[in-house]
Amino acid sequence: MNPPDSLFGSVHLGYVxxxxxxxxxWHRFGRDAIGLHADxxxxxxxxFRLDDHESRFLLQRGDAEDVTALGWHIDDHxxxxRIVARVRDRGVPVTEGTDEETALRGVERLLRFPGPKGIDQEIFTRARTTSAPLEMSNTGFVTGASGIGHVAVTTTQPHKLRGYYDTVFDARLSDYIDETINGAKIxxxxxxxxxxxxxxxxxAVRGMPVDPVRTRIQHLNIQVAELDDMxxxxxxxxxxxxDMAxxxxxHTNDRELSYYATTPSGFEWEVGWNPIVVDESTWEPTTHRGISIWGHTPEGQTIIDKLTQFKTAAWSLRHREETVPALSGAGIADD
Incomplete structure (x- = not known):
């Protein structure tokens, strides 16, 4: 049961x-390959659209080749x-989106505040919808109460990131996965x-403060309605x-069937089908050994790709990762 002031259940990933x-x-990737509606x-x-919302993915011109903001749909005012108060009470600035920004995102109003790894967190309560027909290659996508999917990030500060989303949104731990990739324990x-x-x-790499991924996110995920869509x-x-990553x-933990493609900007895009839905009355966090029950084998990775990852990891040793200490508490030491 939710505590009276808990936000759990009222927060949904709304756009990226x-x-x-x-x-x-990106137009070829999103519309022709993944099968999204493109405007x-x-x-x-x-x-890109997935449903009747005007915007689920907004692409803007710039040099980052990366995700710059996550938009969170909040159920009620x-x-x-309550989120705004939590952020402001800890001395973190909150700014209001301009008319142009809200129009591009397809929302009526948004507020923005800093997030980990330099990814702005944006919150809104009402999305603009459209009756214009979807022109896409897929039957449909699962959104609604689950949000549009998920994002995955690599970090040298895992406890602070977990503390951030716990402080701001009352996030709950579902589980852990321990995996070894290229000799590194993750x-x-x-x-x-x-x-x-x-x-x-x-x-996060255990025992080593390195981040082998150039982009702010490692991948984002959307969920298709039918297996054939995937x-x-x-x-x-x-x-x-x-490129297919x-x-x-x-997967071992959420049982989702999926694949990972490499986007034109370099991070990965996971298309998945049929993950489990958590039953809050019975769920207990556990640790899984390995990311996948079967499949998810790397495709097309070259020695140059591996060297690039080593170079990125070495760079991360010399550069401090962006965090938001005021919203991360002392971090959650969970291992």
Missing amino acids: VIETNRFDD RLSHHAMR QSFD KIRFLRVNERHHSVAIA TRSYQRVKELGF LSVGQ
Whole structure:
């Protein structure tokens, strides 16, 4: 049962903002390969739709080639005000989105505050919807109470990131995965803010303060309605010549069937089907050994790719990762 002031269940991942100069590649990737509805608004902005919301992914011109903001849909004004109070009471600045920003994101009003790894966190209570028909290659996507999917980040400060989402959204720990990748021992924490098994995954190399990923997120995830949607989009990604990071497989913890494609900006895009829905009355966090029951084998990774990861990890040793200490508490020591 939720405590009276808990936000759990009233927070849903509503949209993602991506900064890129590779609009043509992204248009082919999002519309033709993944199968999303695409709207090219101008030379500087493009949107992808999954459902009746005007925008689920906003692409804006810029050099970052990365995710720059996460938009969180809050169920009601009371919960919205509670989040704002938590952030402001800890001395963290909150700014209001401009009319242009809200229009591009397809929301009526938004507030923004700093998040870990330089990813702005944006909150809104009402999304603008449209009756315009969806032109996409998929049957549909699972959104609603679960939000649009999840994001995964790599970090040198896992306890602070978990503390951040606990402080701001009352996130709950779903479980852990321990995995060894290229000789490095990885621990992944999975956090949920609603019925979806996780809206944020936090991965860290155990015992070493390194981050081998250039981008702010390692991957983002969307959930298709039908198994055929996943398999057909997998085929389209391959046929159109986009890089496939991991083949089709099934995860150990949420049991989702999925694959991972590499986006034009370099982070990965997971297309999944049929993950479990958490039953709050019986769920207990546990630790799983290995990311996948089967599949999810790397595709096309070269020695250059591995060297690039080593170079990125070495760079991270010399550069302090952006955190928001005022919202992270002392961090949650969970291992």
